[in-house]
Amino acid sequence: MLFKPTFWLKSVLDIDKEFLKKHHVRALVLDLDNTLSMHGNPAAEAGVTEWLDEMRRLGVKMRIVSNNTTKRVAPLAAKLGLEFTANGAKPLTFGISRAMKAMGSNKKNTLVVGDQIFTDVMGGNLKGVRTVLVEPFHLEKTWTFRLKRKVEALVFKRDYSKLEVK
Numbered sequence: 001m002l003f004k005p006t007f008w009l010k011s012v013l014d015i016d017k018e019f020l021k022k023h024h025v026r027a028l029v030l031d032l033d034n035t036l037s038m039h040g041n042p043a044a045e046a047g048v049t050e051w052l053d054e055m056r057r058l059g060v061k062m063r064i065v066s067n068n069t070t071k072r073v074a075p076l077a078a079k080l081g082l083e084f085t086a087n088g089a090k091p092l093t094f095g096i097s098r099a100m101k102a103m104g105s106n107k108k109n110t111l112v113v114g115d116q117i118f119t120d121v122m123g124g125n126l127k128g129v130r131t132v133l134v135e136p137f138h139l140e141k142t143w144t145f146r147l148k149r150k151v152e153a154l155v156f157k158r159d160y161s162k163l164e165v166k
Contacts, residue, residue: 005121005133012036012113012134013051017058023130027105028055029096030082031114032066034136037076044080045137052080061103065095065112067119090114091122096129 007023009015012035015028033039036048055062064084066073077084083102088095100110113132114120124131 002122002125003117004125005117006130007111007132009132009134011137012132013047014134015051015111015113015132016054020058020060023111024109025060025111026109027061027100027103027111028063029099029110029112029124029129030062030064031090031116031120032064032073032076032084033068034115035113035120035134036064036080038137040072042076042079044076049080052082061105063099063103065090065099067095088123090119091126093123093127096123096127100127100129 012030015025019025030036037044052062062082064073064077064080064082065088066084066086067088067090068086070086073084073086085095085098085102090096096112100106103110107128110129111132112120112124112127112129113134115134115136117133121131121133
């Protein structure tokens with residue numbers, strides 16, 4: 001169960017008012033690369049800014065936890081109006097714990113949201129927090145990302161017929 005997400009959604013944009021209410025969610029620990037933005041891109045993907053505004057309107061607390069450096073995370077986090085924890089060391093739980101403490105959230109009302117099983121999902125599961133695996137906005141073409149996805153497939157088969165799509 002360490003590698004299995006609680007929820008599997010097409011996109012972070014599929015987290016909406018009904019989903020939050022149904023699952024009693026008040027806080028989101030958000031990955032950055034391939035969850036809110038393309039890896040290395042200085043801008044959010046289409047729809048993310050509006051989605052963040054809707055989450056704020058609903059009173060959802062949010063914080064980015066990324067394994068990337070402050071140099072990468074800070075500029076985009078500022079554009080998005082989100083606090084962040086860089087060098088989050090996922091799947092270790094230090095960054096997730098720090099984010100939850102900063103948001104004043106707990107394991108029952110928080111979700112860890114990200115695109116990678118061995119960092120985001122595993123980190124949330126180790127912390128005892130429900131997890132949401134999202135599909136990346138774009139598939140990475142570098143050999144390292146292709147390798148990561150192949151290894152992930154050994155522990156979690158992405159059966160797209162079971163993907164929760166709204």
